[in-house]
Amino acid sequence: MxxxxxxxxxxxxxxxxxxxxxxxxxxxxxxxxxxxxxxxxxxxxxxxxxxxxxxxxxxxxxxxxxxxxxxxxxxxxxxxxxxxxxxxxxxxxxxxxxxxxxxxxxxxxxxxxxxxxxxxxxxxxxxxxxxxxxxxxxxxxxxxxxxxxxxxxxxxxxxxxxxxxxxxxxxxxxxxxxxxxAGGVDITARRTYTEEEIPSNSSGYSITVKGLNGGHSGMEIHKGLGNANKIMNRVLFDGFTNYGLRISEINGGSLRNAIPRESTAIVSVENASKEAFLFETKALINNIKEEFSTIEPNLSIEINSISLPKKVMDIAVQESFIKSIYAGFNGVYRMSPDIKDLVETSNNIARVIVKEGAIKVGCLTRSSSETNRTDLANSLRSSFELAGFEVAFSGEYPxxxxxxxxxxxxxxxxxxxxxxxxxxxxxxxxxxxxxxxxxxxxxxxxxxxxxxxxxxxxxxxxxxxxxxxxxxxxxxxxxxxxxxxx
The missing domain is CATH 3.40.630.10 (Zn peptidases)
Known part of the structure; x- marks a missing residue:
């Protein structure tokens, strides 16, 4: 070969x-x-x-x-x-x-x-x-x-x-x-949660986002490529807000410097709401795919029935977690005012893990301006701290x-x-x-x-x-x- x-x-x-x-x-x-x-x-x-x-x-x-x-x-x-x-x-x-x-x-x-x-x-x-x-x-x-x-x-x-x-x-x-x-800094947000029992009158589902292009989180961040973590959160937010969806596990993205291509989630929905949930979510999926049809033609978002998971995240933490990902900035934050077509500052929500009572969110913030990198990093810190996370900056390089x-x-x-x-x-x-x-x-x-x-x-x-x-x-x-x- x-x-x-x-x-x-x-x-x-x-x-x-x-x-x-x-x-x-x-x-x-x-x-x-x-x-x-x-x-x-x-x-x-x-x-x-x-x-x-x-x-x-x-x-x-x-x-x-x-x-x-x-x-x-x-x-x-x-x-x-x-x-x-x-x-x-x-x-x-x-x-x-x-x-x-x-x-x-x-x-x-x-x-x-x-x-x-x-x-x-x-x-x-x-x-x-x-x-x-x-x-x-x-x-x-x-x-x-x-x-x-x-x-x-x-x-x-x-x-x-x-x-x-x-x-x-x-x-x-x-x-x-x-x-x-550009220089950069890793931003890691962590918090714990209490696992709760799931009502027996519920059904389990796996949600999978895949088929995205992915790519370099610096050199390709300006292309508007799909971020699997943000797309997954959009589906979860809608399901939770309208139909009481509960999260058991999430595994999204991989490396901090790669735009996330895939994400999977294990969730549950009460049986009384599941038909409406599936109908509404499939409509949302079609909308998302239409939005990305030009740049992400292979985007796939699937919902499949699975065995009911044993535990889910407590509802108060789940709400703040979903909203923090929604509020967390992803993509181009500022273009350079001095060099044409150069991205000055950006963020990649690279990794989201929810499992067994622990949440971890990893981001990479880049900028050729030290002050604007700090500004965006503090914006992300604020979003996560308001949701009860402990936030750490690490791996900073000039x-x-x-x-x-x-x-x-x-x-x-x-x-x-x-x-x-x-x-x-x-x-x-x-x-x-x-x-x-x-x-x-x-x-x-x-x-x-x-x-x-x-x-x-x-x-x-x-x-x-x-x-x-x-x-x-x-x-x-x-x-x-x-x-x-x-």
């Missing part, structure tokens, strides 16, 4: 990508991929170290004639988002990604592909293993845990790197050069402030125009690149971000363009040849 991928051009990149994708590498479980990268560096007889948090740094001397150029740090992250379709049988902890070639695209068999950021890693590996590519002194930085907290970048100590230029290979549109990014006078930005932008006869889009992005964090301990580092076109990141629809990867590879090699002198 992966042989066809290895035969694509540039083979040096796709072969390293296939090797990497054979190694399970979920966030916070990077031991195997760390060992893989260490073995790779040592096999090339290059200086290879693992820092105190697990980042891998491989150093390669400059090629002949490039010894007087500035040292370059090439950086990508080792971990990948793990998402799969409901019907896909796959164990991310033990299996390598099964890849497919579909026209100009590399995709995976019902799972995320790991091109985010595996193609960046593979490109760096290709440079390190090459005997012909011209380049200055290189420090290859492979960070861990980018997708679930950026703890690798946060834990990288000052003084480990000598480079003054950083090439971050984690942008997902090949005509874009990144010069800034944004990367744009520097329009960056020397490497000007060089890279000019090279792009020379190669392609048109200007690149120089922009900040609404995603959490590690550049902002790395800049804290390396404040003099001149940084830029770029990469091949990857669509559907953080979802099983993730796919990477073959032709775009060829374009990216040529661009990267040209940049390395044009690094300025010290």
């Amino acid at each position: 992966n042989t066809a991928v290895r035969n694509q051009e540039p083979k040096e990149v796709w072969n390293h990508f296939a090797d990497l994708n054979a190694v399970p590498r979920p966030s916070k479980k990077e031991e195997r991929v760390i060992a893989f990268m260490v073995a790779f560096g040592k096999k090339l007889n290059l200086k290879t170290i693992v820092d105190s948090v697990g980042n891998v740094i491989i150093t390669k001397p400059a090629t002949k004639g490039f010894e007087d150029r500035k040292t370059v740090v090439m950086q990508s992250h080792l971990d990948m988002v793990h998402q799969k379709n409901t019907e896909t049988v796959f164990d991310f902890d033990s299996q390598g990604i099964e890849m497919l070639v579909e026209g100009d695209w590399i995709t995976a068999n019902g799972t995320t592909l790991g091109a985010d950021n595996g193609l960046g890693v593979a490109a760096i590996m290709a440079v390190l293993s090459s005997k012909s590519i011209e380049h200055p002194h290189l420090e290859a930085l492979f960070t861990i845990d980018e997708e679930t907290g950026m703890t690798g970048a946060m834990g990288l100590k000052g003084g480990l790197l000598e480079g003054t230029i950083l090439l971050n290979l984690d942008t997902e549109e090949d005509d874009e050069i990144g010069m800034g990014c 944004g990367w402030q744009p520097n329009v006078d960056s020397e490497i930005l000007k060089i890279v932008a000019a090279l792009y125009e020379n190669l392609h006869g048109e200007k690149a889009r120089v922009a900040a992005c609404h995603a959490g690149l590690e550049c902002g964090i790395l800049g804290q301990n390396y404040p003099s580092m001149d940084m830029v971000s770029f990469g091949p076109t990857i669509l559907g990141a953080h979802s099983p629809d993730e796919r990477a363009s073959i032709s775009s990867t060829q374009k990216f590879w040529k661009f990267l090699k040209e940049i390395l040849k044009n690094i300025p002198k010290k």
Whole structure:
């Protein structure tokens, strides 16, 4: 299955990508991929170290004639988002990604592909293993845990790197050069509830929301894609308000940085109201599907009869919980007033779990403005605290402030125009690149971000363009040849 991928051009990149994708590498479980990268560096007889948090740094001397150029740090992250379709049988902890070639695209068999950021890693590996590519002194930085907290970048100590230029290979549109990014904060709301017995004259139902596109909760938040947690809450709110629906369990969403694709709930309704409940809810479902028909054509909302659950949430907590999710902001909060078409501030209600007397709601709030991120975070905190939740902020990371006078930005932008006869889009992005964090301990580092076109990141629809990867590879090699002198 992966042989066809290895035969694509540039083979040096796709072969390293296939090797990497054979190694399970979920966030916070990077031991195997760390060992893989260490073995790779040592096999090339290059200086290879693992820092105190697990980042891998491989150093390669400059090629002949490039010894007087500035040292370059090439950086990508080792971990990948793990998402799969409901019907896909796959164990991310033990299996390598099964890849497919579909026209100009590399995709995976019902799972995320790991091109985010595996193609960046593979490109760096290709440079390190090459005997012909011209380049200055290189420090290859492979960070861990980018997708679930950026703890690798946060834990990288000052003084480990000598480079003054950083090439971050984690942008997902090949005509874009990144010069800034959003910061973020995780918001977790928790509370407990008393479980109550269900009246015997009730019926049990499962409600399932599925078939949504999902995707990157930063880069795709502006598209208005369906959020399974918000859609499920809408159905539950209507059933509770009009027909006394009671909640037993909810399991919605998965990762904080992925727009939720699926949610399931187990509920009960008294028999006297069940016919009206089913009729009304099916009408509501049709309305919701009609609203999303253009952008979410595969949206499915199903109600099925099941055995009556044993317990439900006490009614007072249930009411405040449902209303807090309804009030909780989701989507684009503010567009940038300074950069056209850039989302400044957003929130993703990523995870909702209700089970056995405990509720947990997880959000990721992003912004390129520290003050507006705090404003939205406090708005969410207020919504949940008014409903009796305890709210915690964690995993906060800074944004990367744009520097329009960056020397490497000007060089890279000019090279792009020379190669392609048109200007690149120089922009900040609404995603959490590690550049902002790395800049804290390396404040003099001149940084830029770029990469091949990857669509559907953080979802099983993730796919990477073959032709775009060829374009990216040529661009990267040209940049390395044009690094300025010290």
